[in-house]
Amino acid sequence: MKKLLIVKTGSTFDLVKQKYGDFEDMLLKASGIEQGLVEVFDAKDETLTFPTPDKYAGIIITGSHDMMTFADDWMLDLKEWIMTIPGTGTPTLGICFGHQAMAEAFGGKVDYRDWGPEVGYVKVKFESETYNDQLFNFMHDKAWVYQYHSQSVVELPKQGVLLGSNNIDFYQVIKYNDYMWSCQFHPEFTDDVLKEYINLNALHLTSEGLDPYELLTRLQPDETGNKLLKRFFNICGLN
Template sequence: MNTAAPYSDGLLPVLILHTGDPDEPLRQSHGGYAEMMRHAAGLSPDGVHIVRVYLDEEPLAPSAYRAALITGSPAMVTDLEPWSERTAAWIRQAAAENLPMFGVCYGHQLLAHALGGVVDYNAKGRELGTQTIECLPDATGDALMTGLPTRFPAQLLHAQSVTQLPPGAEALARSDMDPHQLIRLAPAIYSAQFHPEFGPEFMGDHLRQYHRVYLREGLDVDALAAGLGPTPTAASLIRRFLGLCERAGTRSAQRTA
C-alpha cells in the first residue's frame, strides 16, 4: 500500500511503521506484526497506512497522518540498518511536527534512539514471557495512565532495551529487569518495551518454536510457558493512546491540507 487517503469523514489515517515480522510459521498462525498492531489498535484495514520500512518502503510526510504506530521487529536498533536510520530521521521530523506516536519494542527503542536516547543489550539478559509491569511516580496524573492499576501483567520478548532516556523523556513504568518499560517522550509520544499486541497464544507458540535456543541461554522455558496469561491492561494501551489523541484534537485532512 503506497498511498494514504482520508476517511470519508475527513480524518487522516493512522500510519503503521512496519519494522519486521516473526518467522514464517508464527506469521502464518498469528499474522504479521503490522496486523497485530492494527488489531490491538481497533482499526479497520482502510483506516491505516501500513508502510514496510524494513523492505525500504517510505511513509508520506507526517502531515498525511493523524498518528503513527511503530511495530516490533526481529532486527536490532544497534545494527543501524539504513532502513532503520531513515525511519529514525522520519521520526525526528514527525516529532518536530507534533505527530502523536506510539512505539512497541523495536519501535520503543527506535523512538528513543531517534530522539537522543541510548539503546543497547540489557545487561540483565533477555526478558521473556508474561511479567509484571509496575507504574512509577511519573505515571501519576499522566493522561494515558489515568485509571490503570499500579501493577499489571504484560507480554515481554526482547534482548535490547532503552538504557538511557532521551532528553526530556520520563519513565512511566518499570519491570524487574528494565527501568524503562513505558516512556513518555513528549506530550503525545509514548512507547512501551512490552507488547500490548501479543496474547498468550502467540507467546506460547513462540516459546515452543525457540525452546532449544532459550534453553541454551539458561532460561527455564517450561516455567515461562506455565506462567503465560492474559494481559488486558497492557492490551488496552494502544486504543487508549488513540483515544487520547482524539480527545486532544484529531488531525483532519482539512486541517493539515
C-alpha cells in the same frame, strides 16, 4: 478522515503469521480498528520515502526481530524520520523495536543487557508521572504485560520521562512529550502468540538460562494491551 500510519519494521515468524497474522494484523485485532483506517509503511524498503507525519491521525512503530545495534541504513533513516514528528502533534507509539528506535532518536542508547533477554508475562511498575498521562494513567501503579526482547534501552534520553520499569529492564515505558510514547512490551500480543514465540525459541531460551516450561506455565490471558491500544486510537480520534 486521516488514517493511522503503521510503520512496519519487520515481520513475525512464518508460523505465527499463519496463525495470527503479522504485527500489523495483531494490532488491528487487538484494538478493533477497521483495516480501512490504516496505512502500512515498510521502513525496511529503502526504495520508499518516509511519509509526512502530520498527514496521519496517529503513528505506531512496530516491533522487529532485527537488533538496533545492527545500525543498518534503514534504522538510521527511521530514527531521523522520528525526529520530524515533534511539533506536528501527531500521536505516536513505539512498540518493542519501535520503543528502542524512538529512545535512540531522542538521544538515548540501546544495547544488550548482561542478564540476557526478557521473556514472558511480567510485571511493570509505573511511576507517579503516569497518573496524569492521557495514555498510560489507567495502569495505576503496576500492570502485567507480554515481553519478548533481547535488547533494551540502557540510557534514558534527556527529554524522556520514565513512566514504567522493572528490575529486569529499567526503561520499559518512556514519554517524550504530550503525544509521543514508547513501550518495550507488546500490547498487540496475546498469551497464545507469546506461547508460540517461546515454543519456537525454546532451545535458544534454554541456552540463555531461561526455563521455557516455567515461562509457559506463567502465561495468562490479559486485556491490558488491548486497553492500551484502544486508548491510543481514541487519542488519535479513530475510535
